[in-house]
Amino acid sequence: MLSVGIRLIVTSVILVAVCGTLVTPGWSNPSIYDALLSTDVIGASDFRRTEQPEIDGTGVVVAVLDTGVDMGVAGLRTLPNGHPKVILVRDFSGQGTLTLHDAQLTDEDGVPTLRYEDIWVRGFATLSIPPHDPPQTFQLAQIDETRFRKSEVQDLNGNGSKTDRFTILVYPSAQSPTGPKILVVDTDGDHDLSDEKPIQSYEIAKQSFTLAGFDAKQRVAPLTFAIYSDPREPSLELHFDDGGHGSHCAGIAAGYRIDGKDGFHGIAPGAEIMSLKIGNNELSGGSTTTGAKRRALDFVVDWAKKNNRPVVVNLSYGIGSEIEGQSAIDRAVNDFLSEEPSLVYLSTSAGNSGPGISTIGQPAAAHLAFTAGAVFTPPLTEMLYGAKAPTTRLFSFSSRGGDTNKPTAVLPGVAASTVPPFLTHDMMNGTSMAAPQGAGTIALLVEAAKRAKLMIHNGMVTRALRYSAKPLPGYTCIDQGGGLVSVRGAWDLLKKLATPSETPLVVGYNIETENPTLPIGKGPAAYWRVGNYLPSPNEGQTFTITPFFSKKATAKQKQEFFAVYTLKSDSDWFIPQTSSLYLRGEAEAEVQVSYAPSQLKQPGLYVGRIFGYATEPAAGATTPSFELLVTIIVPESLDSTEPLSFRRENVRLAPGELKRFFVPVPHTTTLVDIELDVDKNPGGWARVDVFDPQGREVLLTNNTADSLAGGQTQDRFVLDGQDPGVFEFVIYATFRNKAPVVTSLNLTLYNLILDPPTTLTIAPGEAPESHFTVINPSHQVFKGSAAGAIDGYARHHTLEGYTDTLEHMISVSEDTKEVTCSLEIEPTTFVDFTDVSVMILAPNGDVIAKDGFSQTKTIIRFQPPHKGTYRLAIQAARTYDSSDQWAVEIDERHVLRDPVTAKILLDGNSTFRLYPSKRTDLTLQLSDRPKVVPDGYSYSGELRFVDELSNKTWMIHSLRLQP
Ligand SMILES: [Ca+2]
Ligand SMILES: [Ca+2]
Ligand SMILES: [Ca+2]
Incomplete structure (x- = not known):
């Protein structure tokens, strides 16, 4: 699915008006267009102005795998030489x-x-x-x-x-x-x-x-x-961009005279464009369809080979990773980049699921991909928000690594660019906008290398970009990779890397090690987020390393491959057990590492790297060939005075800055109260985001605090069957703040162990009842009451099938107010997909709700306009054509208009005490007989425990009662 962050609605009219007032002396580039579509933050225009004036991407093709490209828009019509900019169109989505x-x-x-x-x-x-x-x-x-x-x-x-x-x-x-x-x-x-x-x-x-x-x-x-039109085919492919995202990306990478204005260009205005449509805008979010991405990649390889032309793919399209770096599309991207490494290149968006760690998407997690994180640009920040941003910072939404060594680097993730006329705004932000900055940059480097007759491949280019990037202060490599891309730096480094002593047959390295947080137990980086556990110095950890050979390498060449690397750690707590590593042929090599626990005591995030520098055959390399990454989370300690809590005061944040707190949530925790305060002096706006142990965002509704609106916000989230573990709480200060803000975060964790009521007993003449037990695992007495309601009915259904689209029928009565479907796919299935779109169709066939999976779970709800049979259609886009069986777990819940209330009683009393560590038997009693549920459904509703003294909710539990 395409992922745009907050879409900024700026009409052309406003844009011009803003431009008129924008020319701020002091920015290095006098062009106002550079604020709108920055080419100078990464030094692209400076590189072209001062060093290589003739380099503009000429001779290189940027393949935009997206919603299509509108070649009629000013900026995408022609090349500087007057020839058409868009040279080829294909539709792999099936929409056309x-x-x-x-x-x-x-x-x-x-x-x-x-x-x-x-x-x-x-x-x-x-x-x-x-x-x-x-x-x-x-x-x-x-x-x-x-x-x-x-x-x-x-x-x-x-x-x-x-x-x-x-x-x-x-x-x-x-x-x-x-x-x-x-x-x-x-x-x-x-x-x-x-x-x-x-x-x-x-x-x-x-x-x-x-x-x-x-x-x-x-x-x-x-x-x-x-x-x-292919004369051999029984159909035509009609090409168009009815999403706008593809045209926008195309303009950033290679626009020439955008809006018809002199000097308003993308990064590589001389590059040609091929538009390979992979997104079907009839599906939610311009979802891809089965095989679309992979067939587009195959097409690029074939075209590049046939025409002997370099092609840079821009892929600002992805979904969340569930098994980082090991999805089918991750593998397909690695295969693509090893196929013709001197001809095909790829830049992809990291994802917009940050700022939590472990949020890199797929195929962003592919080892060999150049993965772009997003920064905002001070000039555009000033223009849009009137905020004087002192430095370049990451957008908070930019996805982060941790269990992957990603992103590769960061680039501007906001721009005004070319859009089809149906869009009323031409400004978008997201890592989608950073990736084409990367694609344009690669086009410049490829052209420069061609002119200089350098033998390069995509692995060298990615290394050159990563190791010449300028780290932004305050961020780790799992936030920003190498840092902010420098075109000049990358070119200088590429010239050094493109020497015969570098191994042109190796495009990268596959790295694998134990990672207990991933469903298959291993991943591309070491990642310790399981309580306080860390392998002891005696245990250590093993990384395995194998080269990714170019598919052009012969069996003999692979066999003869031999390289020696010196291993150097950037910390004194992440220690390789040997100082060098030998790689021979395709054989796997192992590196033993160990950790120094004495230096890993303070709570927080530790990111360490061991770099491998080639010493043979490339003597004395100063640029790493590979990195072994470890991310260690040392969780905070909870305040054991009851209730369990975590509190941080005086957290000072500069505009655009964030701080992370890793809080262990025990398996008995039922609910977490969150309070965020912002000091009135000097005032500002801050937000708290929560990420679960897998890096999935926990949805909050009231998570921003503004000193102009009381300076405080309260929110909470419920744990009802979810996995416990180390949650991440991130406080983020907007870059629109005028000065640093002072914030405080206060978390309260409530704990109860419920053996829930399961069956409703309805005896004639008596109130319907159910019995259950609860244990209070804390040290504090709960004194209060519980209440609930049966407000509908629900069923669980496993939907299985072999085809891409699975359908589930939902019969809705006239009493139904809302239907909620909570859907879940197994992670090991999800990794085969490039998208999964979800739709609800009314009895007349109209689409009344649309959504998609960005991770393994999603919820879709609708208010049925009338009774009838509604259809839930779940359409998977598989990376490879397949007729394997797959399944979706569906929790289908109907909320009715007239709920029946439930009292919770202890020996007939509605207020009661729950003493620590004691099992207490309770009775749920309904005020009335609920309506008979349809066959196969249970009564559904909610149960809440509220402590009277503190007036705090300790638990909200979803009830399911068998009739
Ligand atoms: Ca006609
Ligand atoms: Ca993750
Ligand atoms: Ca019409």
């Missing part, structure tokens, strides 16, 4: 597939007509490119607006109607009967082709078109279309 039908020549009212059912055209007698052997070889296809009902753009010609249809006539030309087909689009929908111009598959003559009929009263201006 147009079936071809053989046409019948008929005579209708005396007019020759070509027809297939209700698809027809006339006016083909005088086609400017004569057809071969008419009429049998005519085919028809149709662009039908009603197929776009679920897309962001439904009115393709902007005439106010969403049911227009446009016929396409397809035929072989007389001149070249077996060659490319001729396409005539009835662009004005009048079924008459005498007013239309023949075109061909886009890559031949770069012909695109719009559909006529635009009415200026309509907000949405037309899309630019192009067609890919």
Whole structure:
């Protein structure tokens, strides 16, 4: 799924107005456009101005794997030499597939007509490119607006109607009967082709078109279309960008004269673009479809080989990692980059799931990928928010590593760029916007290397970018990788790395070690987040290392490969047991490491690296060949005076700064109260985010504190069956603050052990009842009451199947107010997917709710407008075509309009004490008989324990009672 952060709505009008006031003396680049789309933060324009004025990406192709690219937008129309910028389009998402039908020549009212059912055209007698052997070889296809009902753009010609249809006539030309087909689009929908111009598959003559009929009263201006036609295929690929994300990324990487303005360019304005559409905007978030990403990658390799042209893939598309670095798409990206390492390159977005650690997405976690984290740029911050940002900092949403050695580096993640006319804003932020800065940079480096006749490959380029990047103060390498990219630095380093003594056959190193937090127990980095446990100095830990060979390496070359590396740690607590490492052939090498626990006592985050420097055959390398990463979390201690709590005062944060606290949540904890305060003096705005032990964000609703609005916020989260472990609490101060803020964080953890009620006994003439027990594991007495309600019914269902789409029927009665479906997929299944989109369809087929999985769990809810059978459709996009069985666990809950309240009684009393460590038997008693539930469902509702003295809720439990 594409991932844009907060979309900033800035219309062009406002943009111009802002620009007018923006020219702030003092920024190094006088161009106002550099604030809108920064090329100077990474030194791209400076590199081009002062060192390599001729380098602009010429000769390099940027492949945008995204929602499509609108080649009609100013900035994406031409190259500096006037040639078309977009050289090729393909659709791997299936969204643009147009079936071809053989046409019948008929005579209708005396007019020759070509027809297939209700698809027809006339006016083909005088086609400017004569057809071969008419009429049998005519085919028809149709662009039908009603197929776009679920897309962001439904009115393709902007005439106010969403049911227009446009016929396409397809035929072989007389001149070249077996060659490319001729396409005539009835662009004005009048079924008459005498007013239309023949075109061909886009890559031949770069012909695109719009559909006529635009009415200026309509907000949405037309899309630019192009067609890919393969004469051997029974269908056409209609290409367009109905998401806007792909065009935006394309402009950042390679825009030339964006908005038609001189000097307003992307990073590599001379680079050509190929648009490989992988996102289907009929699905939620422009979800990918089965095989789309991988087939697009395969296409790039084949095209690059066939044309002997370098291609840089921009992949600002991904979902969350569940088994970091080991998903199918991670492997596919590694395969892609080892296939033709001198011709294909790839930059991908880290993900927008930060600032928690262990939030890197897939394929961002792929070993060989260049993975881009996002920074905000001081000039744009000043322009958008009027905030004087003193330094470049990470966007808080930028995903972080920990269990992966990612991101690779960071780049600006906000820009104004090219967008199709239907979008009213041209500014977006996200790591999606940082990745094309990386793709543009790689295009510059590849062109520079080509001119300098350097032999390079993608592994060298990634190393050059990482080890020349400038670390930003205050961040570890799991936040920012090498740091902020420096184009000049990367070029200087690339020149050193591209020497014969470097091993051109090795594109990277596969590193694996024990990681108990991952479902398969191992991962690409050492990661200790299991209580206070750390392997003792005697136990140590083993890393295994194997080279990733270029697939061009012969068996003999691989066999003969031999390299020696010196191992150097950057800390005195992460210690290699040997000072050097030998790699021979494809054999796995092992490095034993140990930890010095005496230096790992203070709570917090420890990130250590052991670098491997090649000493043979490249004597005395000063740039590491690989890194062994460890992330150790030493959890905070909870305050044992009851209730369990954690408190930090006077946490001072500069604008844009964050602080992490790792708090162990015991397995008995039922609820965590969170309080965040911001001091009035000097005042500001701060936020607390919570991440579970896997790095998944815990959803909070009230987590920002603003000194102008009382300076305090309270929130809480409930643990009801979730895994315990070390949670991460991050306090973040917005970069819009004028000065550092002083905050305090206060957590209270409530604990109860419930053996929940499971069955409802309904005896004639008596209140329905259920019995259960509870244990108070804390040292404090609970004195209070509990209450609940049965407000609906629920069932658990395991939905299994073999096809990409699994469907589950939900029968809704007139009493139902809302239906909530909590969905879960096994991590070992999820890693095969590139997206999983979720939809709820009403009985009439309308989509009434849309969502997607970004991790293994998601919730979709809807308020049914009327009773009937609704359909939950879960569509998986698999990396590889497969008919393997997969399953989704569904918890389907219907909330009814009239709840029945429940009292909780101890020996008939509704207030009671729960003494520490004592088992207490309680009775749940309903005020009334609940409505009979449908077959296969349980009663559902909620149970809450509230302590009277403190008025604090200790537990909120989801009730499920069998009738
Ligand atoms: Ca229309
Ligand atoms: Ca026409
Ligand atoms: Ca994770």
